[in-house]
Amino acid sequence: MKNWNWLNKFGPLLALLLVYLFFAAFNSKMTTLPAMEAMILQTVIVAISAIGMTLVIISGGIDLSAGSIIAFGSVVVALCIVTFNLPPVVAAFCGVFAGMLCGFLNGFLITRIKLVPFIVTLGSLLLVRGLAKGFAGSMPVNAGETWLSELLATLPAGQKWQLIPPGAWLMIFLAVLVAGLLRYTKIGRHIFAIGSNEQTARLCGVAVERAKLIVYSVAGAFSGLAGLMLMSYQEQGDPTGAVGLELDVIAAVVIGGGSLSGGEGSIFGSLIGAMIMTVIRTGCQLNGWAPWVTQIVTGIVIVMAVTVDRLRHRNNHQ
Amino acid sequence: MVAVKRQDENPPPRLEMRGIHKRFGATIALDEVTFSILQGEVHALVGENGAGKSTLMKILSGAHTADAGEMKLDGRPYLPQSPLDGRLQGVAMIYQELSLAPHLTVEENIMLGVEPVLHGFILHKEMRETAMRAIEKFDHPELKPQVRVRELTVGAQQLVEIGRSLAIGCRVLVFDEPTSSLSQKDIQRLFEIIRSLKKQGISIIYISHFLEEVQEIADRVTVLRDSTVVGSKRTAEISTDEIVHMMVGREVADLYPRSKRKAGETVLEIKNLSGVKKPANANLALHRGEVLGICGLVGAGRTELLRIIFGLDEVKGGEIKIGIYTGAGSPLQRWQNGTGMLSENRKEEGLALNMSVADNVTLSRLQNFGPAGIVLPKKQEEATQDWIDRLDIRCRNAAQPVGDLSGGNQQKVAFARLLQHDVDVFLLDEPTRGIDVAAKAKLYAVIDELASGSGNFSSSPRAVLVVSSYLPELLGICDRIAVMARGNLSEAKPVAEVD
Numbered sequence: 001m002k003n004w005n006w007l008n009k010f011g012p013l014l015a016l017l018l019v020y021l022f023f024a025a026f027n028s029k030m031t032t033l034p035a036m037e038a039m040i041l042q043t044v045i046v047a048i049s050a051i052g053m054t055l056v057i058i059s060g061g062i063d064l065s066a067g068s069i070i071a072f073g074s075v076v077v078a079l080c081i082v083t084f085n086l087p088p089v090v091a092a093f094c095g096v097f098a099g100m101l102c103g104f105l106n107g108f109l110i111t112r113i114k115l116v117p118f119i120v121t122l123g124s125l126l127l128v129r130g131l132a133k134g135f136a137g138s139m140p141v142n143a144g145e146t147w148l149s150e151l152l153a154t155l156p157a158g159q160k161w162q163l164i165p166p167g168a169w170l171m172i173f174l175a176v177l178v179a180g181l182l183r184y185t186k187i188g189r190h191i192f193a194i195g196s197n198e199q200t201a202r203l204c205g206v207a208v209e210r211a212k213l214i215v216y217s218v219a220g221a222f223s224g225l226a227g228l229m230l231m232s233y234q235e236q237g238d239p240t241g242a243v244g245l246e247l248d249v250i251a252a253v254v255i256g257g258g259s260l261s262g263g264e265g266s267i268f269g270s271l272i273g274a275m276i277m278t279v280i281r282t283g284c285q286l287n288g289w290a291p292w293v294t295q296i297v298t299g300i301v302i303v304m305a306v307t308v309d310r311l312r313h314r315n316n317h318q
Numbered sequence: 319m320v321a322v323k324r325q326d327e328n329p330p331p332r333l334e335m336r337g338i339h340k341r342f343g344a345t346i347a348l349d350e351v352t353f354s355i356l357q358g359e360v361h362a363l364v365g366e367n368g369a370g371k372s373t374l375m376k377i378l379s380g381a382h383t384a385d386a387g388e389m390k391l392d393g394r395p396y397l398p399q400s401p402l403d404g405r406l407q408g409v410a411m412i413y414q415e416l417s418l419a420p421h422l423t424v425e426e427n428i429m430l431g432v433e434p435v436l437h438g439f440i441l442h443k444e445m446r447e448t449a450m451r452a453i454e455k456f457d458h459p460e461l462k463p464q465v466r467v468r469e470l471t472v473g474a475q476q477l478v479e480i481g482r483s484l485a486i487g488c489r490v491l492v493f494d495e496p497t498s499s500l501s502q503k504d505i506q507r508l509f510e511i512i513r514s515l516k517k518q519g520i521s522i523i524y525i526s527h528f529l530e531e532v533q534e535i536a537d538r539v540t541v542l543r544d545s546t547v548v549g550s551k552r553t554a555e556i557s558t559d560e561i562v563h564m565m566v567g568r569e570v571a572d573l574y575p576r577s578k579r580k581a582g583e584t585v586l587e588i589k590n591l592s593g594v595k596k597p598a599n600a601n602l603a604l605h606r607g608e609v610l611g612i613c614g615l616v617g618a619g620r621t622e623l624l625r626i627i628f629g630l631d632e633v634k635g636g637e638i639k640i641g642i643y644t645g646a647g648s649p650l651q652r653w654q655n656g657t658g659m660l661s662e663n664r665k666e667e668g669l670a671l672n673m674s675v676a677d678n679v680t681l682s683r684l685q686n687f688g689p690a691g692i693v694l695p696k697k698q699e700e701a702t703q704d705w706i707d708r709l710d711i712r713c714r715n716a717a718q719p720v721g722d723l724s725g726g727n728q729q730k731v732a733f734a735r736l737l738q739h740d741v742d743v744f745l746l747d748e749p750t751r752g753i754d755v756a757a758k759a760k761l762y763a764v765i766d767e768l769a770s771g772s773g774n775f776s777s778s779p780r781a782v783l784v785v786s787s788y789l790p791e792l793l794g795i796c797d798r799i800a801v802m803a804r805g806n807l808s809e810a811k812p813v814a815e816v817d
Contacts, residue, residue, distance in 0.1 A: 183695070184688070184692050184693055184694065184695075185691065185692060185693055186684040186691065186693055188693075189677060189681070189684055189693055190684075192670075192673060192677070193670050193673065193677070193681055196670035196671070196672050196673045197666075197667070197669065197670040197671065197673075199661075199666060199667040200661075200667060200668065200669055200670045200678075200681070201670070201681070202630065202649060203630065203649060203659065203661055203667055203668070204649070204653070204681040204682040204735070205648070205649040205650035205651075205652070205653040205654075205682050206650075206681070207650060263670065263672050263673065264672065
């Protein structure tokens, strides 16, 4: 048991290190600062969305609409700047808020109409994607150069002391905040309890519906924020962007120790999960391997992560 | 299917289980258990919850494999690989929860998986004849081959299940609490069928909590206690009281301590309370300083009553008054009113198994574990450690997942939640289901201290409402007992007047 506990905590980190060293051994470019910065840039979008997804998965649910919400968020931010001439900071908040509304809709349908999260979010995956395309007229919305573009851009030469771009700092700050809320507050413990055993939570007087509504709304807000990052990265609102990205997000959470049966998962694990996938992708690219190799390797890593998860469960519940 | 003919006078037992051992992790579930049954015998298997009955039957059926020991069926080694394999070899379980496909007809259910086929096509005529042969002996008015099973009463469904086992030639039938959801008439019908099966040479293992039924129907009774066989007797030679004594294994008075209790003011009162299906028009008053028991069969509406009081199920009509608070409420409000509930189903509802002992104990009230509403795991664990010591919960520490613990210790954790919350009114649903005698004794002692307001656990008398299927337990711990039958709650009588 003791060995397993140790693996639970540091397993994902160990895996990240192994994957990184594997590719670094093949290609010394992996260890250069520009490559590292690029990898962090590419991780931020998935990682921010994964913070919210971690909450959903811990509570025993799933959010398939994350990718669509990211695209929708990016469109809303771009439209706010271009069409409504709003200041960038207001536009940014509008994007996050739009994501939150989508999440609230998910939560509302799941808790009030008592539909299964998988079905509800499968529906909103299409619905929100449609909204994004409709709002944007099925075309990318060019937002032009604002300070938002710097959130997720390579640092200019004079600002290297910041180490990583502001968007990545924001990701780290939010991860610490949410991890703290999960571990040290009532609502955090309630989310774990709901995922672990919803009936027990109900028996203990936990307001299950309210907690789930909060979880899905927060997850939507994080995907909206990831949409802002997408906008910043591409300098445009992209209604056809981030297609299928929810699967990367879910994979990040699962690789990081989240259990799809609920009750388990960690914010830092999910961030590391997102990093692992970026390292694989970058590593394969730098070696000049074809995209299909990347996909095969990523697929294997996900299945391995779930296998470890399963073994862990078998050990816990005799 | 034809058994080997033997010439000798004493045929071997139909079924023999010898030296059966089984462990689950650290828990020994069966220790050197030996059990046998003759052809055409009804052999009752009794014991308290957690004594090992169901594990033994799971090994017999093939759902579990024994760690050691051997089994013989009609003198030949019997090693079922799965419940299906067990059935095909001749041993079938008739479970409490019937395993029928409700949308299929009687004949389809009976022949499910053993349909007579020719080149992949079902031979309907043959199928119907075999099914008819299996059920015609039951002579039950509802049983017709073409009726869908969901339209049958529970009693008739049970017969379909029995017919299904007979159709594939089972020689040993295991009845697990077969009468718990049957009407009196259906019970008598079932007994007649059991007697006729016996005449045909079918061997029947009969598991029940109702010792009167055991006396009526069984030829022999084997008592299990604490994972091992304490004795095997002919029912003609043993009284019900003696069976109870063998089951409990100690003087009943030792198991149920009774301090001086004094009934005080009414803390919980329900008037004409009705649920969606059950109960109907229930009336009850629970006083501070007393333990009030509700007995009755599983499915009579006892659990529903507690759930409605606690706000887990909907109130259809009537009134609930807890302390000075009147009306229906959510579980959250009930906890705030000083009422706590222990679920009958520890694994599915009572506990979040992969969370820690500390999380489970403190979940209903995550307050005062840190400054400004912050919940510090260390403080949760400190508070929990106190209950671990006082209730003698065996665990590594308060951070251990509760799923690792044995049944008795899990139940203590679930109970500790009510103590940690410091509730006034305890709603306990089957508090000792599936736990060992030592853990039971501990819970009985705690309940007594709570009601009397003496000792370690309480400085003032509390009120306890307890539901149990096991009458001796209620007689031991309660001051008054009410009976729930088909949703109707009788008036509570002092324990001395209950026979």
